[in-house]
Amino acid sequence: MSKWLNPRSAFGIVLIAVALIALPFVAAMGGQAWVRIVNFAILYIFLALGLNIVVGFAGLLDLGYIAFYAVGAYTYALLASPHFGVHWPFWAILPIGAAIACVFGVLLGSPTLKLRGDYLAIVTLGFGEIVRIFMNNLNAPINITNGPQGITLIDPVAIGDFRFSGTTQILGISLSGPQKYYFLLVALAILVIIINLRLQNSRIGRAWQAIREDEIAAKAVGINTRNLKLLAFAMGASFGGIAGGIFSAMQGFVSPESFSLIESIMILAMVVLGGMGHIPGVILGAVLLSILPEVLRYGVGPLQMALFGKMLIDPESLRMLIFGLALVLVMRFKPAGLWPSPERKRELGEKPAGGA
Amino acid sequence: MDIFLQQIINGLVQGSIYALVALGYTMVYGIMGLINFAHGEVVMIGTLVTITVAGTLIKVGMPVALAGLAGLSAAVLVCMALGWGLERIAYRPLRNAPRLTPLITAIGMSIVLQNVAMIVWGRNYLTFPHLLPKINFEFAGASFTAVQVMIVVVSGLTMAGLIFLVYRTKLGMAMRATAQNPQVASLMGVNSNRVISAAFVIGSALGALAGVMVGTYYEIAHYQMGFMLGLKAFTAAVLGGIGNLAGAMIGGVLLGIIEALGAGYIGDLTGGFLGSHYQDIFAFVVLIVVLMFKPSGLFGEKTGDRA
Numbered sequence: 001m002s003k004w005l006n007p008r009s010a011f012g013i014v015l016i017a018v019a020l021i022a023l024p025f026v027a028a029m030g031g032q033a034w035v036r037i038v039n040f041a042i043l044y045i046f047l048a049l050g051l052n053i054v055v056g057f058a059g060l061l062d063l064g065y066i067a068f069y070a071v072g073a074y075t076y077a078l079l080a081s082p083h084f085g086v087h088w089p090f091w092a093i094l095p096i097g098a099a100i101a102c103v104f105g106v107l108l109g110s111p112t113l114k115l116r117g118d119y120l121a122i123v124t125l126g127f128g129e130i131v132r133i134f135m136n137n138l139n140a141p142i143n144i145t146n147g148p149q150g151i152t153l154i155d156p157v158a159i160g161d162f163r164f165s166g167t168t169q170i171l172g173i174s175l176s177g178p179q180k181y182y183f184l185l186v187a188l189a190i191l192v193i194i195i196n197l198r199l200q201n202s203r204i205g206r207a208w209q210a211i212r213e214d215e216i217a218a219k220a221v222g223i224n225t226r227n228l229k230l231l232a233f234a235m236g237a238s239f240g241g242i243a244g245g246i247f248s249a250m251q252g253f254v255s256p257e258s259f260s261l262i263e264s265i266m267i268l269a270m271v272v273l274g275g276m277g278h279i280p281g282v283i284l285g286a287v288l289l290s291i292l293p294e295v296l297r298y299g300v301g302p303l304q305m306a307l308f309g310k311m312l313i314d315p316e317s318l319r320m321l322i323f324g325l326a327l328v329l330v331m332r333f334k335p336a337g338l339w340p341s342p343e344r345k346r347e348l349g350e351k352p353a354g355g356a
Numbered sequence: 357m358d359i360f361l362q363q364i365i366n367g368l369v370q371g372s373i374y375a376l377v378a379l380g381y382t383m384v385y386g387i388m389g390l391i392n393f394a395h396g397e398v399v400m401i402g403t404l405v406t407i408t409v410a411g412t413l414i415k416v417g418m419p420v421a422l423a424g425l426a427g428l429s430a431a432v433l434v435c436m437a438l439g440w441g442l443e444r445i446a447y448r449p450l451r452n453a454p455r456l457t458p459l460i461t462a463i464g465m466s467i468v469l470q471n472v473a474m475i476v477w478g479r480n481y482l483t484f485p486h487l488l489p490k491i492n493f494e495f496a497g498a499s500f501t502a503v504q505v506m507i508v509v510v511s512g513l514t515m516a517g518l519i520f521l522v523y524r525t526k527l528g529m530a531m532r533a534t535a536q537n538p539q540v541a542s543l544m545g546v547n548s549n550r551v552i553s554a555a556f557v558i559g560s561a562l563g564a565l566a567g568v569m570v571g572t573y574y575e576i577a578h579y580q581m582g583f584m585l586g587l588k589a590f591t592a593a594v595l596g597g598i599g600n601l602a603g604a605m606i607g608g609v610l611l612g613i614i615e616a617l618g619a620g621y622i623g624d625l626t627g628g629f630l631g632s633h634y635q636d637i638f639a640f641v642v643l644i645v646v647l648m649f650k651p652s653g654l655f656g657e658k659t660g661d662r663a
Contacts, residue, residue: 061456111644112644115647118594118598119594121391122594123644123647125640126639126641126643127640127644129587129640130637130640265463268456268459269460269464272457317474317475318471320470321471321475324466324471325468327460328446328461331458331460331461331464332446332450335453335454336457
């Protein structure tokens with residue numbers, strides 16, 4: 001741990017800390033909407049890091065990851081809203097949500113252990129769709145999920161009497177709801193990042209890498225591939241479940257619409273575009289891909305007005321058009337992602353003909 | 357019994373469409389080993405081009421059959437160009453990249469195509485011109501239309517043509533050789549770039565044909581229609597064993613029939629607990645169950661690749 005004592009990295013850490021504390025106040029200058037956008041970016045970091053365990057570490061292509069997010073979100077929504085009249089505290093539900101998501105992860109993982117590559121991709125995709133369809137339709141004959149209308153009036157996070165919604169004064173500083181959530185999210189994000197960093201270089205992390213590189217060889221050196229693959233699914237899923245619970249509390253509203261396949265694809269894009277298996281890269285990918293559409297949302301309309309004096313193209317489609325092009329261009333020129341791990345970079349440099 | 361027969365007929369029609377689209381996925385996969393995620397969007401563009409071309413020609417006063425044919429040819433040409441372009445832009449530069457990279461570019465292209473379609477054709481549902489007369493047939497208590505007969509016959513003929521192409525022509529032989537081993541194939545004088553382009557172009561042409569069929573069948577089209585259709589067709593391709601032509605055809609028809617029967621009987625089977633809006637679940641449940649027992653699909657070969 002000696003590198004933490006190095007004055008240069010200590011200075012860097014202080015700088016990052018100051019930036020992280022200042023960020024919600026800077027963002028608030030553009031309106032509370034921007035603070036919310038930053039919050040969602042952090043939530044996407046959770047999700048991308050969770051998916052990174054499955055895809056990046058263990059090499060299992062999962063296209064239904066959003067299902068676990070949905071499970072976590074609905075668990076919180078059902079246990080802390082007037083829908084069933086249950087109002088459990090946030091901290092009690094979060095582990096429950098993570099546990100249920102974890103069970104779903106194993107449920108998805110166990111029948112798919114034999115599958116490889118694209119077969120696994122389509123099964124996970126199907127699994128995600130199945131979960132979404134059930135959420136959309138489980139309002140009859142017994143109303144569990146309230147169908148497409150979703151669940152509203154979900155309780156916000158609270159610690160004792162301190163509620164995370166609404167504005168409060170702390171030490172003379174006025175903090176809005178999104179700003180309070182921001183600090184909660186940052187604290188959790190740091191925890192999640194530390195867990196991921198420790199996990200990557202642990203015995204388990206190295207075993208996952210071995211499975212990713214060559215499953216048969218991994219088996220041959222005595223790695224229990226079945227259990228470790230299940231563990232990857234379970235851990236990835238519980239991160240998704242936790243993120244879902246926070247989403248639910250922050251948003252106060254969940255509906256199946258938030259958990260469509262395109263969301264799974266977006267999270268996968270964050271992982272791959274950032275640099276699969278490399279934690280800083282994945283964080284970068286999550287931040288970029290969650291902020292870019294929002295910047296474009298506010299940018300393309302005025303830009304067209306300035307350039308042509310009128311709206312030539314519907315800004316909503318133009319924004320997604322640019323987003324899609326950005327995905328293509330980045331992958332075209334940085335095939336290993338924007339910030340790949342050094343090992344991966346070396347591998348790609350060494351054998352251009354092989355492909356991973 | 358007549359419900360059963362009716363659902364089989366409906367499933368067969370839907371399944372033929374799935375099969376045609378699935379062939380596009382499976383041809384590309386068989387040769388290059390990658391999922392062309394933008395294929396559903398190619399199908400969508402095919403439908404919308406037909407609407408514009410055939411619709412305009414009918415308005416000008418051209419006979420319906422001729423206008424329909426012109427629309428179909430336009431759709432096929434546009435989609436072939438699109439397939440060729442897709443390969444050049446999104447896949448060829450990434451041939452040696454990590455496996456997931458082309459998946460993301462494909463998703464990017466799919467987003468681009470969807471939004472281009474939205475800019476060109478708008479957000480609203482478009483009605484597909486009536487290209488075939490409305491004739492109803494009755495058979496053993498089940499009824500079906502001329503459109504349904506046309507869909508099954510045309511897709512059957514097209515698939516036969518494709519089988520001929522792949523197994524009886526020089527291009528087909530080159531394709532099979534490239535699928536087995538691109539390096540060795542190019543040593544034998546096969547231009548593998550051309551073969552890969554050909555696979556994309558042919559797959560897209562089949563997609564355009566499927567798009568026209570979807571349009572005539574449902575008489576409605578939308579810029580987002582390619583997504584679910586592509587997903588189902590891809591499921592069908594995997595069900596049959598991706599990379600295998602016959603597998604894609606059988607998988608497509610099977611999926612169509614399973615879905616139709618599922619939608620027809622799910623209420624009875626679950627005592628009314630689950631309604632027909634669970635129809636979409638069937639495709640995926642069947643897929644998961646099949647893959648549990650046959651990890652590379654019904655007719656697929658054992659593969660050693662991974663994500």
